[in-house]
Amino acid sequence: xxxxxxxxxxxxxxxxxxxKAFSGAATRYGAEPNTQACAVDIALPGVLPxxxxxxxxxxxxxxxxxxxxxxxRSVFARKNxxxxxxxxxxxxxxYEIPVVAKGSLTIELDxxxxxxxxxxAHLEEDAGKSLHEDFHGMTGIxxxxxxxxxxxxxxxxxxxSAKEAVAYMKKLHQLVVYLGICDGNMQEGSFRCDANVSxxxxxxxxxxxxxxxxxxxxxxxxxKAIEFEIERQIDLIESGKSVVQExxxxxxxxxxxxxxxxxEEAMDYRYFPDPDLPPLVVDEAFVREVQxxxxxxxxxxxxxxxxxxxxxxxxxxxxxxxxxxxxxxxTAVRESKGDPKIVANWIAVELSGYLNLDNKDIAESPVSAKxxxxxxxxxxxxxxxxxxxxxxxxxxxxxxxxxxAVIAKKGLKQxxxxxAIEKAIDEVIAKNTAQLEQYRAGKEALFGFFVGQVxxxxxxxxxxxxxxxxxKKKLAG
Amino acid sequence: MSLDRDQVRKIAHLARLEISEAESSAYAExxxxxxxxxxxxxxxxxxxVEPMAHPxxxxxxxxxxxxxxxxxxxxxxxxxxxxxxxxxxxxxxIE
Numbered sequence: 290x291x292x293x294x295x296x297x298x299x300x301x302x303x304x305x306x307x308x309k310a311f312s313g314a315a316t317r318y319g320a321e322p323n324t325q326a327c328a329v330d331i332a333l334p335g336v337l338p339x340x341x342x343x344x345x346x347x348x349x350x351x352x353x354x355x356x357x358x359x360x361x362r363s364v365f366a367r368k369n370x371x372x373x374x375x376x377x378x379x380x381x382x383x384y385e386i387p388v389v390a391k392g393s394l395t396i397e398l399d400x401x402x403x404x405x406x407x408x409x410a411h412l413e414e415d416a417g418k419s420l421h422e423d424f425h426g427m428t429g430i431x432x433x434x435x436x437x438x439x440x441x442x443x444x445x446x447x448x449x450s451a452k453e454a455v456a457y458m459k460k461l462h463q464l465v466v467y468l469g470i471c472d473g474n475m476q477e478g479s480f481r482c483d484a485n486v487s488x489x490x491x492x493x494x495x496x497x498x499x500x501x502x503x504x505x506x507x508x509x510x511x512x513k514a515i516e517f518e519i520e521r522q523i524d525l526i527e528s529g530k531s532v533v534q535e536x537x538x539x540x541x542x543x544x545x546x547x548x549x550x551x552x553e554e555a556m557d558y559r560y561f562p563d564p565d566l567p568p569l570v571v572d573e574a575f576v577r578e579v580q581x582x583x584x585x586x587x588x589x590x591x592x593x594x595x596x597x598x599x600x601x602x603x604x605x606x607x608x609x610x611x612x613x614x615x616x617x618x619x620t621a622v623r624e625s626k627g628d629p630k631i632v633a634n635w636i637a638v639e640l641s642g643y644l645n646l647d648n649k650d651i652a653e654s655p656v657s658a659k660x661x662x663x664x665x666x667x668x669x670x671x672x673x674x675x676x677x678x679x680x681x682x683x684x685x686x687x688x689x690x691x692x693x694a695v696i697a698k699k700g701l702k703q704x705x706x707x708x709a710i711e712k713a714i715d716e717v718i719a720k721n722t723a724q725l726e727q728y729r730a731g732k733e734a735l736f737g738f739f740v741g742q743v744x745x746x747x748x749x750x751x752x753x754x755x756x757x758x759x760x761k762k763k764l765a766g
Numbered sequence: 767m768s769l770d771r772d773q774v775r776k777i778a779h780l781a782r783l784e785i786s787e788a789e790s791s792a793y794a795e796x797x798x799x800x801x802x803x804x805x806x807x808x809x810x811x812x813x814x815v816e817p818m819a820h821p822x823x824x825x826x827x828x829x830x831x832x833x834x835x836x837x838x839x840x841x842x843x844x845x846x847x848x849x850x851x852x853x854x855x856x857x858x859x860i861e
Contacts, residue, residue, distance in 0.1 A: 570825030
């Protein structure tokens with residue numbers, strides 16, 4: 290029996306505003322408990338919410354980036370439930386009319402592109418945090434996070450495998466960070482994912498019963514949780530049982546999902562429009578204003594890097610993986626005035642190697658775009674060879690200064706003086722008469738040996754092309 | 767559409783309201799009358815009428831994204847029944 294899995298993701302992206310969605314309290318992560326929870330956030334009687342314009346702007350920005358329709362009037366509702374980290378007894382969220390309507394995102398997996406539908410994206414506020422460690426049999430509540438603005442992005446059930454789900458999640462992550470609307474920090478919970486998973490027999494037009502996996506906060510765990518859940522559901526059906534609609538939690542230590550609550554006991558949220566908040570009006574002028582702040586988006590930039598700089602798809606992908614990386618590359622190309630493909634190689638391969646090794650972001654690179662440009666220039670003007678340049682980059686990474694400083698300090702300047710190279714060659718030949726005879730007798734493979742000896746004698750600094758040419762002449766006799 | 771007493775009890779529980787048996791009958795009756803009124807309104811043809819989420823026409827007022835609230839934890843926690851290490855303490859909740 291062939292099975293097909295059907296997956297939809299709900300992603301909560303925390304909007305990177307300075308203040309809360311409905312109050313002027315700070316949103317900084319990691320503050321002392323309850324020092325960023327004001328009267329509105331802790332729901333003292335008589336307070337009223339006032340919405341953060343920047344959060345509206347960020348939601349619209351996202352909508353435009355996924356080609357979605359922007360609802361000119363969207364409505365905040367109350368989602369009612371009782372839990373101590375939700376002091377009002379309701380969460381303000383958009384229900385019937387979200388700010389962002391249907392859009393889409395193109396994902397790429399194993400060289401194939403697929404368009405994934407995004408049903409909607411709506412604004413809402415986050416809840417606080419419950420700490421269940423034992424406080425003399427009580428629970429501790431930190432409301433610093435309460436009221437932080439979130440954008441919940443809901444996909445269509447268009448994803449067909451755990452790998453596709455991760456590709457979609459990564460693409461969305463890249464996009465919100467690119468747009469500057471979310472810091473994307475998954476450890477701190479700025480980007481969280483709920484996954485709706487069901488299975489059906491291949492070709493069946495009807496969806497199976499789905500389970501929702503709550504709050505998974507890493508790409509790897511999303512993939513593992515979905516894979517486990519698909520297997521679990523197939524096993525259930527194949528053994529004659531059926532899938533129950535329920536909420537499940539992923540346990541990373543055991544690598545399995547377990548039931549949290551079934552739909553029968555699920556909460557009835559009794560949504561209704563929040564009487565404290567008139568509709569959010571987003572007029573044409575507002576949309577145009579936001580449109581003007583949209584950066585060039587990752588896909589468009591990747592395509593431009595391929596056509597404008599002649600890069601291959603892979604390098605263009607690496608160099609547009611983040612806005613900082615793309616800007617770094619373009620600065621380096623501009624500064625070096627050199628071959629964009631060579632610049633790309635030094636960043637996408639060599640520098641990226643160091644970044645990955647030290648687990649650093651391009652923004653934290655000790656080697657600036659200007660310094661990479663300087664390095665590429667010294668290769669182009671024959672001051673150093675590509676091989677020596679790797680040594681220079683290593684020193685630059687270690688903080689020993691820019692290319693010129695490293696070359697001067699370590700005496701790495703390439704030897705291009707014909708006389709000096711000839712002298713080195715003569716010495717090498719004089720020391721290796723046996724090999725010379727063999728070479729002249731037809732063992733041409735020994736040419737490499739001589740090149741090696743000359744390079745060794747010049748500590749790698751001789752210009753390789755000149756060495757080749759001169760050596761050929763001298764060996765011929 | 768009308769509500770029975772069980773439904774009223776369930777709604778009261780969801781809203782954490784305590785109501786007596788006698789009250790549940792009375793509420794079932796009055797809430798059913800409200801639903802009747804809504805049914806009447808539902809019967810009106812509203813094709814082409816824009817849905818209204820709020821009685822006045824004004825849009826939401828927005829504020830600039832600036833931190834305007836200073837930390838007042840001490841004052842807030844002075845009236846809380848129990849606090850520790852900056853946290854509000856509540857009866858244990860386990861999911």
